[in-house]
Amino acid sequence: MNSISASPLLQFSSISKQFGGLSALSDVSLHIRRGEIYGLIGPNGAGKTTLFNVITGLYQASAGEFQFNGKNYQSCKPHVLARAGIARTFQNIRLFANLSALENVMIGRHVRTKTGVIGALLRNRAARHEERAIAERARELLDYVGITKPHQTLARHLSYGEQRRLEIARALATDPLLLALDEPAAGMNATETESLKTLLQTIRASGITVLLIEHDVKLIMVLCDRVAVLDYGKKIAEGIPDEVRRKPAVIAAYLGGSDD
Amino acid sequence: MTINQKSKPLLAVLAIVLLLLPFFIDALLGRGWVRIADFAMLYIMLALGLNIVVGYAGLLDLGYIAFFAVGAYCYALTGSPHLASAFPLLFPHGIHLSFWVVLPLAALLAGGFGVLLGAPTLRLRGDYLAIVTLGFGEIIRIFLNNLNAPLNLTNGPQGISRIDPVNVAGAPLNATQQILGVTLPSVHLYFYLFLAFTALVVFTSRRLEKSRIGRAWMAIREDEIAASAMGINTRNLKLLAFAMGAMFGGVSGALFAGFQGFVSPESFSLMESVMVLCMVVLGGMGNIAGVILGSVLLALLPEVLRHGVVPLQQALFGKMIIDPESLRMLLFGGALVVMMLYRPAGLLPSRVRRRELDTDEVAETV
16 A cells, blocks of 8 residues: 655745745745655644645745656646646635536546537537546546535535535546645544545555645644644654654744744 | 437427417517517527626626627628728628628627637636626727728718628518418518527537536636636636627627618617626526526516506506606616515526436436
């Protein structure tokens, strides 16, 4: 199950991101290896989500290099990165609320399919075939993440935990190499968190690399192969979870240290 | 695949009813009402075009009538003697292209204008987008109004008249024709022409709605950031929505010019854009049947008032107290307020109907 190869899937070299005078990320370097679950932790406002938005193309880095799967992706639009193989979920769930669960996942297939206007109008053999494949894959993924409600249920009528799962299914529909999850366990109860953990392990076992931002340190510790800790936009620690949690800088960041 | 087996007989009945409709209307209400039905179908086409932009892609467009104007003037200029009188040296006889040549050109030109409007507004949403599109609509109208000097391109506020009627198989539709022993007056002929185009527009809308493209539009409507994170190229798809919607507008504009034989800028005022938008919203944004219902209701309302209220008031009070035009606005405003309170999603909201992504799936999930 741990088929972690040496070549990094994602490589961040001295990435900085400024918002006006505020430096949200300064000189962050990290790499994520293929097949691992990589955790990103840090106190509120440490720049985790900013880093996430840089990885997924919502923000453009002010400085630094960003390589994914051996290619440079400087200042690329989100849809380019999605095509390259980065899929994400959002901290505050962003589903297509008025569309059905099935449609949400089907939209995830957009980037891997190609029927255009002509195909849609003629509905020729290729278009019909693709459409059927999209729906089939979407249903598979809904089952995969464990959504048992009818697939025609509108996304906004799903329970909170199911919405989180649906977001994961939608992200998986893009056939990602890297699945980036922004606080997937936020607001979940213990049972839900437990089944999320199982799901993430299954996803990793299927060969998808997972990047995880999480506040639930316990979850991070049992799930992640490596973690990085951000504080005030700087990486203050990186390594396997057990080492990282003992580092004085990490303890200081979480519990308050002398430099505040 | 769009139409499942069960709905086929229903569709056949509907087709027969629609084909006989002009005769019923003619017999029961008079020929003027067939003409009104013709206009209602032009509105249906317009509203379905706007539905792509507003209903599917969620881009509020308050200047939609501009595309209708582009299509109408496209045929008016190429199918009337206006250019011959304005530029006798360049076009001694005018252009007089066949309607069927101009129609695709009008669609393409309107689509081009759609992209022209879309490109600078890509970053805008909601109110801001509405303001810019409103401005665009007004720019087109004011251009048409003022392009009679220094070169008389559009004949200004007088408009362009004597536009050639549409010809089908060599027969002009502005005269009564005999087909298989049935006498068909001009309004009936145009009824069938518009019916065919409306059917085409409905078909196109339906196919687009239930396709990869349609889903991508709806994703943009629901959450643009999430849509782009899922790999949807929001720029291209928004431009596509503007272009597709504009093409429908262009087609119905060209039909309008051929039907009416006369176009002038006052047919393309802001009020018209608002009316078309109201048709979409009243009927149920994003739902084709709803949009058709909204268009028919709002296209018929002023005519019903004109023909019904005046005699009614005269019978009740002996004189006319409120003129139909004011009453129309009163009823219209009231209807919108009631709608927003009780049926904010429209008369036929798009989610009420059972989803039919494909036929076997419905059985499986219900």
